[in-house]
Amino acid sequence: MVAAARTRLSPEDRRAQLLAIGVRTLDDHSIEHLSFDRLSREAGVSRPLLFHYFGSRQGLRTEVVRLARDSMLHATAPDLTLPPLERLHDTLQRLVRFVHEHGGTFYSLVRGAASGDPEVRDAVDAAREVHTERVVAVFTELGHPDSEVLRLALRGWVALAEQMLVDAVGRLPDDEVVALMETSARAVVDALPPQRSKSSRLSQANR
Amino acid sequence: MVAAARTRLSPEDRRAQLLAIGVRTLDDHSIEHLSFDRLSREAGVSRPLLFHYFGSRQGLRTEVVRLARDSMLHATAPDLTLPPLERLHDTLQRLVRFVHEHGGTFYSLVRGAASGDPEVRDAVDAAREVHTERVVAVFTELGHPDSEVLRLALRGWVALAEQMLVDAVGRLPDDEVVALMETSARAVVDALPPQRSKSSRLSQANR
Numbered sequence: 017m018v019a020a021a022r023t024r025l026s027p028e029d030r031r032a033q034l035l036a037i038g039v040r041t042l043d044d045h046s047i048e049h050l051s052f053d054r055l056s057r058e059a060g061v062s063r064p065l066l067f068h069y070f071g072s073r074q075g076l077r078t079e080v081v082r083l084a085r086d087s088m089l090h091a092t093a094p095d096l097t098l099p100p101l102e103r104l105h106d107t108l109q110r111l112v113r114f115v116h117e118h119g120g121t122f123y124s125l126v127r128g129a130a131s132g133d134p135e136v137r138d139a140v141d142a143a144r145e146v147h148t149e150r151v152v153a154v155f156t157e158l159g160h161p162d163s164e165v166l167r168l169a170l171r172g173w174v175a176l177a178e179q180m181l182v183d184a185v186g187r188l189p190d191d192e193v194v195a196l197m198e199t200s201a202r203a204v205v206d207a208l209p210p211q212r213s214k215s216s217r218l219s220q221a222n223r
Numbered sequence: 224m225v226a227a228a229r230t231r232l233s234p235e236d237r238r239a240q241l242l243a244i245g246v247r248t249l250d251d252h253s254i255e256h257l258s259f260d261r262l263s264r265e266a267g268v269s270r271p272l273l274f275h276y277f278g279s280r281q282g283l284r285t286e287v288v289r290l291a292r293d294s295m296l297h298a299t300a301p302d303l304t305l306p307p308l309e310r311l312h313d314t315l316q317r318l319v320r321f322v323h324e325h326g327g328t329f330y331s332l333v334r335g336a337a338s339g340d341p342e343v344r345d346a347v348d349a350a351r352e353v354h355t356e357r358v359v360a361v362f363t364e365l366g367h368p369d370s371e372v373l374r375l376a377l378r379g380w381v382a383l384a385e386q387m388l389v390d391a392v393g394r395l396p397d398d399e400v401v402a403l404m405e406t407s408a409r410a411v412v413d414a415l416p417p418q419r420s421k422s423s424r425l426s427q428a429n430r
Binding site for chain 2 (some may be wrong): 070162164165168169171172173174175176177178179180183184188192193195196200201204206207208209
């Protein structure tokens with residue numbers, strides 16, 4: 017683990033390496049456990065060097081969570097050559113694989129959505145927004161009008177899918193986990209009331 | 224706010240009063256903001272007295288979250304005289320009302336589920352379990368077999384409902400929020416594959 021200290025790296029590469037070590041710790045520990053002390057031990061570099069790169073423990077945590085989030089979003093990026101439902105299926109399969117390989121990180125990201133730290137929360141909320149946009153795209157391409165209610169329903173479905181991934185990966189066969197998430201998405205959307213336009217809908221809100 | 228200090232109360236009543244003030248602060252601040260300093264100011268009592276009652280900041284936070292959770296569960300307790308679907312509808316209506324009246328507290332409870340603090344997390348996870356049991360009862364009474372997959376699906380639905388409540392209460396008419404949650408629950412359950420028994424299902428898990 018002290019290799020990082022002994023190898024000559026450009027500052028940029030060393031910074032990236034330190035962040036990668038930070039992300040790896042998320043597989044076993046929640047983000048609240050990531051401190052300069054711990055990373056200094058794990059990476060074999062001094063605390064002042066960490067301070068130099070990240071400014072504060074908070075800055076370090078935020079960057080680690082952002083990198084973990086971006087890795088997840090990259091690993092599950094939709095294959096746009098596929099038609100909508102096949103694309104959803106493929107994305108969900110890769111999400112299940114990500115949870116198998118990086119369960120702790122995924123769990124940290126789900127929990128980070130509710131973190132007491134606003135920067136961590138924003139970083140993770142952004143991932144939920146991306147997931148929501150991806151699945152909104154699936155259903156609008158299938159002909160569902162893009163509406164406030166469709167988005168509410170699919171934001172809800174993203175929360176449902178996160179919970180199912182945390183609960184079911186490793187307990188049920190992967191294809192059943194994928195099928196559960198997939199059929200839930202279709203069922204929730206199919207159960208929506210007929211849609212008016214977004215603006216007329218919002219004007220009817222009760223406060 | 225200094226009334227608490229001036230009134231003669233039994234130790235038990237004073238403790239309950241302090242906890243109630245703590246819960247009230249959740250309507251405007253997250254649980255991470257609840258400290259002896261703040262509660263001492265809000266309740267007009269000394270920090271040593273708070274220490275005497277709650278032992279630690281952590282003990283205070285855990286008890287405040289438990290009381291907030293129990294208030295929510297009490298306010299939304301199912302009316303067992305109603306048949307299953309009417310009971311679900313009625314429970315969801317009262318949940319929407321609770322979010323209107325105690326939005327900050329509800330949000331704290333949802334976020335608490337992902338708290339870095341294990342005691343707070345356990346306290347709030349227990350509420351999710353109660354919500355899950357309540358909705359499992361609705362669907363088993365309707366004739367759906369109680370299975371691992373039904374429970375996974377409905378735990379997912381509880382997460383979906385929490386997200387919809389956070390996003391939609393105050394933006395959409397209340398009856399539409401209730402209808403969205405209600406139809407989602409029915410749709411998710413109706414979309415489940417035909418169920419085998421719980422034990423045969425688990426034995427097929429892929430690890």
